[in-house]
Amino acid sequence: MGDIDMKDGFSLFDKVGDNNIEVSQMGDVMRAFGINPTNAQIKKAQDSIDPKDPKKRIGFNRFMPVFETVKKESKPMTDADYVEGMKVFDRDLVGYLNSGELRHLLTFMGEKLTDDEVDQIFQGLEDDNGNVQYDELIRRLMKDA
Numbered sequence: 001m002g003d004i005d006m007k008d009g010f011s012l013f014d015k016v017g018d019n020n021i022e023v024s025q026m027g028d029v030m031r032a033f034g035i036n037p038t039n040a041q042i043k044k045a046q047d048s049i050d051p052k053d054p055k056k057r058i059g060f061n062r063f064m065p066v067f068e069t070v071k072k073e074s075k076p077m078t079d080a081d082y083v084e085g086m087k088v089f090d091r092d093l094v095g096y097l098n099s100g101e102l103r104h105l106l107t108f109m110g111e112k113l114t115d116d117e118v119d120q121i122f123q124g125l126e127d128d129n130g131n132v133q134y135d136e137l138i139r140r141l142m143k144d145a
Helices: 003-011 023-032 039-049 060-073 079-089 099-108 115-122 134-144
Strands: 020-022 057-059 096-098 131-133
Touching: 003 023, 003 060, 020 023, 023 039, 023 057, 023 060, 039 060, 057 060, 079 099, 079 134, 096 099, 099 115, 099 131, 115 134, 131 134
Parallel strands: none
Antiparallel strands: 020 057, 096 131
């Protein structure tokens, strides 16, 4: 992600129009920029700006050095982390999810995918009962990342 893309992404969180964000939004912006900081890392970053005022507003140039510091401290998520996250939806812990339920999650939650995109992702992963092994799904998605 280039500097211009990051500036554009940063500006999406500016709710006032002054090219700044609230310190309380730093974690959301960091996650949008592809890192997964812990709550402790976010709190530390926010405190480095102003420990008493989470409504304080900061600009992109003040945010980036803090972001880079947190980025260096953050470990990237692994396939196993994503598989662990999918277990939340696997009530019986059988290693697969109903493709209809998974399709609903992918098309209606978070960064929504189109039905065509989901069809492409599921290609060759659905079994005869309409289930998808989520560890295989994660491997496929991570391979393409």
